[in-house]
Amino acid sequence: MPAGIFTVSTSKTMQLSDITLQVQKAVAASTIMDGVCHVYNPHTTAGLTINEGADPDVQTDILAALQKIVPQLQYRHQEGNSPAHVMASLVGSSITVFIENGRLQLGTWQKIFFCEFDGPRSRKVLWRIA
Amino acid sequence: MPAGIFTVSTSKTMQLSDITLQVQKAVAASTIMDGVCHVYNPHTTAGLTINEGADPDVQTDILAALQKIVPQLQYRHQEGNSPAHVMASLVGSSITVFIENGRLQLGTWQKIFFCEFDGPRSRKVLWRIA
Amino acid sequence: MPAGIFTVSTSKTMQLSDITLQVQKAVAASTIMDGVCHVYNPHTTAGLTINEGADPDVQTDILAALQKIVPQLQYRHQEGNSPAHVMASLVGSSITVFIENGRLQLGTWQKIFFCEFDGPRSRKVLWRIA
Numbered sequence: 295m296p297a298g299i300f301t302v303s304t305s306k307t308m309q310l311s312d313i314t315l316q317v318q319k320a321v322a323a324s325t326i327m328d329g330v331c332h333v334y335n336p337h338t339t340a341g342l343t344i345n346e347g348a349d350p351d352v353q354t355d356i357l358a359a360l361q362k363i364v365p366q367l368q369y370r371h372q373e374g375n376s377p378a379h380v381m382a383s384l385v386g387s388s389i390t391v392f393i394e395n396g397r398l399q400l401g402t403w404q405k406i407f408f409c410e411f412d413g414p415r416s417r418k419v420l421w422r423i424a
Numbered sequence: 425m426p427a428g429i430f431t432v433s434t435s436k437t438m439q440l441s442d443i444t445l446q447v448q449k450a451v452a453a454s455t456i457m458d459g460v461c462h463v464y465n466p467h468t469t470a471g472l473t474i475n476e477g478a479d480p481d482v483q484t485d486i487l488a489a490l491q492k493i494v495p496q497l498q499y500r501h502q503e504g505n506s507p508a509h510v511m512a513s514l515v516g517s518s519i520t521v522f523i524e525n526g527r528l529q530l531g532t533w534q535k536i537f538f539c540e541f542d543g544p545r546s547r548k549v550l551w552r553i554a
Numbered sequence: 555m556p557a558g559i560f561t562v563s564t565s566k567t568m569q570l571s572d573i574t575l576q577v578q579k580a581v582a583a584s585t586i587m588d589g590v591c592h593v594y595n596p597h598t599t600a601g602l603t604i605n606e607g608a609d610p611d612v613q614t615d616i617l618a619a620l621q622k623i624v625p626q627l628q629y630r631h632q633e634g635n636s637p638a639h640v641m642a643s644l645v646g647s648s649i650t651v652f653i654e655n656g657r658l659q660l661g662t663w664q665k666i667f668f669c670e671f672d673g674p675r676s677r678k679v680l681w682r683i684a
Contacts, residue, residue, distance in 0.1 A: 459555055460555075473646075474598075475598050475642060476598040476639060479631055479633075481630035482598075484630055485627070485629045485631050485639065486636075486640055486643055489624055493640075514644055515644070519646075519647065519648070520650065524557075529680065531597055531598065531678075532596075533598045534597075534647075554684050
């Protein structure tokens, strides 16, 4: 089963980074023409999502909404990044995309985003193709 | 790897549409008795979820809650559907269900729902069985 | 395709239960060294998530945040557990983890959690390895 890993360097506390190209390169390298690509985030204050990539304002709006959605409580976790952990569970730690004719079968407006919720950091992204 | 696509026509701005039957038909057509069925939504203002199908009030309640959860902000995206994009990332773009004896291995109360967040529209749903 | 089921007994209304060990045991029993492990929750008022396992306060904080995030509305569903259904759709019904050298390829701080949102109950968790 083809598998691999790549790095994402984030530059802000919260950021959506388009990783579609890296995932597409992994698919191309695998030479699998027809299958399922799983992408996995091994971090607990980050996530993966698929959403619109055409207008960067959508990314800004998603982050603004998440900051409002996750409340500012008297959290117990002493590191002070509990909202980032909550966002990680809301967004999820993996995404699945189909492969058709050796290419990611994304919708017209869809891109794959690494979601940084507690950056900036150097992050890893794992992929595996079935 | 068996794969296919079907259409969902939504009639409201926000709506949960039970697509369990279409997915079960895809599984039956594949003749795979034992495996994993991945269902994928290629749209950025829609999603897929698994939840209770017995009482339609649960669907109404989920939509009412999502409308409260996603705040009304001064969003930048000019199309005015940023809340729908946020809901798409909260709910997720794919679901995975197991197949046992040629049937979806859903829990007693579970149904698979296409989540329309910016309708009404004609939408596509992709499936692939491993 | 190796597959199985195990039980989780929850003791509170809302609780995150670490099921990493049970999933790792399933992976070991499958003797699959390299692949993808899918874990599935067949209940409509529960979910599965991957998050930090080192500090139990993170689990407490995630539950506290979810209780704030999901509003107290005049829900229609007469069972009174609509917030639990909403949480189930926010967190999701399945998780996917990679297997490398016969072990779950989790990040340093990651654990797999069964999310009880309407307990205490005896719950089932399904797994399948591809």
